[in-house]
Amino acid sequence: MNKIYVLDTNVLLQDPYSIFSFEDNEVVIPAVVLEEVDSKKRYMDEIGRNARQVSKLIDSLRENGKLHEKIPLENGGSLRIELNHRSFQQLQEIFVEKTNDNRILAVAKNLSLEEEAKENGSHVILVSKDALVRVKADAIGLYAEDFLSDRVVEVDHIYSGFNENYVDNAILTKFYEQGEILVSDLSFSSSCYPHQFFIMKDAFGGSSSAIGMVDSSGTRIRKMSHKEEHVWGIKPRNVQQNMGIELLLRDDIQLVSMIGKAGTGKTLLALAAGLWQTEDLGRYKKLLVARPIVPVGKDIGYLPGEKQEKLRPWMQPIYDNLEYLFNTKKPGELDAILAGMGSIEVEALTYIRGRSIPEQFIIIDEAQNLTKHEVKTILTRVGERSKIILMGDPEQIDHPYLDEYNNGLTYVVEKFKDQSIAGHIKLIKGERSNLAKLAAELL
Incomplete structure (x- = not known):
């Protein structure tokens, strides 16, 4: 009927x-x-x-x-x-x-x-x-x-970017000795995606373990290539943050998506990696940091002052992280540093359409508030030799017609998970403070 x-x-x-x-x-x-x-x-x-x-x-x-x-x-x-x-x-x-x-x-x-x-x-x-x-x-x-046809993934099946599996000790030994193993060596190889991480533990209860990353072809699992103790003064505090740093520093990965609750370190890790690669290594000409004024395309209103003064309240979370990274103590010190460097741009997404952004390290914060069309608009702005980072918490949606399973960030995660130029990681553990971690869990 x-x-x-x-x-x-x-x-x-x-x-x-x-x-x-x-x-x-x-x-x-x-x-x-x-x-x-x-x-x-x-x-x-x-x-x-x-x-x-x-x-x-x-x-x-x-x-x-x-x-x-x-x-x-x-x-x-x-x-x-x-x-x-x-x-x-x-x-x-x-x-x-x-x-x-x-x-x-x-x-x-x-x-x-x-x-x-x-x-x-x-x-x-x-x-x-x-x-x-x-x-x-x-x-x-x-x-x-509810209208569910716009959802890109079923409930509780959002791609996390890593798997935790138990393997034979012989496979761990081979991985340590050769630095890589074939995906076909593993019984769970059918679920592998390019740049997916594997936490491998001894199936017989031994203390041996290893972390590997699937290569861009999806056929081999190799050791992570970046072993820096710290990046721009930031040291990873857990295994997922280590995975995030690996994705952020790999120049063959042009698109990185990071999801996680408040306090898991998404913004701080991305800014530290961007500053290091822009200022120290010279891989990129500029570090561009942007976040949506919800919704994207909305005018920034009648706040007093020039454009940067209007943007400051919206961009303050970015400046808070930059103040921590530059260890500033006095009022106005960060603005003086940024003005002197000239290679860091903090911007709203309101006027991104029509731009072309080559040779830049691009960070898009709060991407969970973007629709599919808006995230497409942003990604099609990325020029040659640029790298873009999309991050946010899909559980914190401010857009009236979006939810955890149909927002632009989740859309990118699912559509790009099998692409060789992309990588994704879900940050699990909160590191901001014990109070922030407990609040994220209880509230």
């Missing part, structure tokens, strides 16, 4: 092509949803772009028939703009205010009642990314679900 899916506005604003995600079923867009989309199309951010895309897409479908009737879709389903069913009789005693959300609920409820009265009526499902709309739907006996 075919189903009827009633779409909330946030589904279309998250993915304009979501109407093609419901196979051969009927998709219904309430008229109030079009009104909400119309109110967003003037926005100069990702939501505005998607609103304009939805408008163009629905307008193009008019060639196939009348919108208030069933228009066939390429995937075998159909689309209809629902102009009726705006009666509030069924809900006026439950929800007094005629808000847009309640109007959408009324459309879905009335459609459901109509289908229930038929002998072989269709099952009506409200699709919304708003948890409270789904709760309201359940309260009035209406089936509702």
